[in-house]
Amino acid sequence: MNWDDTAPPTTEDPATGAPDRLVGADADGEDTAVEAALRPKDLEEFVGQERVREQLDLVLRAARARGATADHVLLSGAPGLGKTTLSMIIAAEMGAPIRITSGPAIQHAGDLAAILSSLQEGEVLFLDEIHRMSRPAEEMLYMAMEDFRVDVIVGKGPGATAIPLELPPFTLVGATTRAGLLPPPLRDRFGFTAHMEFYAPAELERVIHRSAGLLDVEIEPEGAAEIAGRSRGTPRIANRLLRRVRDYAQVKADGLITREIASQALGVYEVDARGLDRLDRAVLTALLKLFGGGPVGLSTLAVAVGEERETVEEVAEPFLVREGLLARTPRGRIATPAAWDHLGLVPPQQQAGAGGQQGLFGA
Numbered sequence: 068m069n070w071d072d073t074a075p076p077t078t079e080d081p082a083t084g085a086p087d088r089l090v091g092a093d094a095d096g097e098d099t100a101v102e103a104a105l106r107p108k109d110l111e112e113f114v115g116q117e118r119v120r121e122q123l124d125l126v127l128r129a130a131r132a133r134g135a136t137a138d139h140v141l142l143s144g145a146p147g148l149g150k151t152t153l154s155m156i157i158a159a160e161m162g163a164p165i166r167i168t169s170g171p172a173i174q175h176a177g178d179l180a181a182i183l184s185s186l187q188e189g190e191v192l193f194l195d196e197i198h199r200m201s202r203p204a205e206e207m208l209y210m211a212m213e214d215f216r217v218d219v220i221v222g223k224g225p226g227a228t229a230i231p232l233e234l235p236p237f238t239l240v241g242a243t244t245r246a247g248l249l250p251p252p253l254r255d256r257f258g259f260t261a262h263m264e265f266y267a268p269a270e271l272e273r274v275i276h277r278s279a280g281l282l283d284v285e286i287e288p289e290g291a292a293e294i295a296g297r298s299r300g301t302p303r304i305a306n307r308l309l310r311r312v313r314d315y316a317q318v319k320a321d322g323l324i325t326r327e328i329a330s331q332a333l334g335v336y337e338v339d340a341r342g343l344d345r346l347d348r349a350v351l352t353a354l355l356k357l358f359g360g361g362p363v364g365l366s367t368l369a370v371a372v373g374e375e376r377e378t379v380e381e382v383a384e385p386f387l388v389r390e391g392l393l394a395r396t397p398r399g400r401i402a403t404p405a406a407w408d409h410l411g412l413v414p415p416q417q418q419a420g421a422g423g424q425q426g427l428f429g430a
């Protein structure tokens with residue numbers, strides 16, 4: 068990593084080698100410790116996602132009125148948008164216990180059978196990253212979801228026998244970042260599917276005010292707006308930035324978070340006004356300054372910022388693309404006019420017939 072030797076230290080995700088980032092959407096250790104305290108407990112408290120909330124409210128009320136277990140629910144959306152929170156709310160609204168597990172934790176069908184057979188009637192089973200479950204477990208799940216029954220295979224080879232096992236009715240809440248990765252037979256077995264969108268800044272402001280109240284932090288509306296604008300549409304990031312700004316306000320001021328304090332604090336952490344961090348800006352800066360805005364091949368761009376190809380592609384680019392700052396084209400990466408604007412740079416005057424550098428960098 069060579070973005071800047073004077074910058075605040077980052078740790079690395081051992082799985083990917085990618086840096087743990089203040090603006091990363093996946094939970095880090097500290098998030099896990101504090102998130103429980105910040106989770107909304109019912110639909111009323113859950114901010115934003117109006118359509119999902121309204122639909123889910125109907126599904127749950129109807130099930131309650133029938134005295135039945137709620138239909139299986141599939142939640143899709145980017146990390147940190149509230150899928151785990153919503154699954155807990157579903158359980159709370161149904162007055163049911165919840166069991167939490169994840170696709171990667173279920174390697175064998177037997178693992179799933181053990182969980183399913185120990186569920187209580189009406190229990191909510193939250194299966195995070197459901198698209199990463201093993202194939203045999205997935206097939207067992209089909210029958211469990213539809214008939215509340217599984218066949219447990221005992222023995223091997225020709226002598227193997229299937230022992231049917233009745234299950235109590237339960238509600239499966241599956242979460243995935245990519246609903247498109249689910250096989251259709253699995254997707255079709257969910258009675259209700261909800262796609263979670265990124266949050267609008269005004270919604271994130273509400274999340275921040277709510278969290279500030281719970282953390283006993285004083286914050287002005289302008290301070291919340293400043294943090295919301297840098298939170299990349301994601302409540303988890305908003306809560307994390309709030310905690311870092313709180314630290315700064317405590318150490319450098321009297322604890323009150325104003326716009327100025329929020330802006331100074333996030334400047335220290337190198338999260339800019341649009342939520343870009345050092346890596347994002349390094350990629351954009353290289354694209355603009357070294358390659359005149361592109362098109363440039365991904366590998367060339369990665370070498371220019373001293374990062375792995377995968378880090379640029381999977382860690383930095385998705386947000387830059389979402390923000391309309393960078394486009395992926397068959398000829399390579401190109402910067403949009405908004406990218407020049409954001410970094411305060413002037414594009415080279417429509418270089419002789421636009422894209423004069425393609426031949427050089429379009430690998």
Ligand SMILES: Nc1ncnc2c1ncn2[C@@H]1O[C@H](COP(=O)(O)OP(=O)(O)OP(=O)(O)O)[C@@H](O)[C@H]1O
Nearest residue numbers: 102105106113114146147148149150151152302303
């Ligand atoms: N709508 C919301 N209102 C208030 N807080 C929220 C909302 N959505 C998420 N949060 C907060 O954001 C944090 C992350 O939410 P959560 O763990 O539910 O996300 P997730 O989508 O399950 O993420 P992952 O897929 O990484 O597990 C929690 O602290 C939660 O309190």
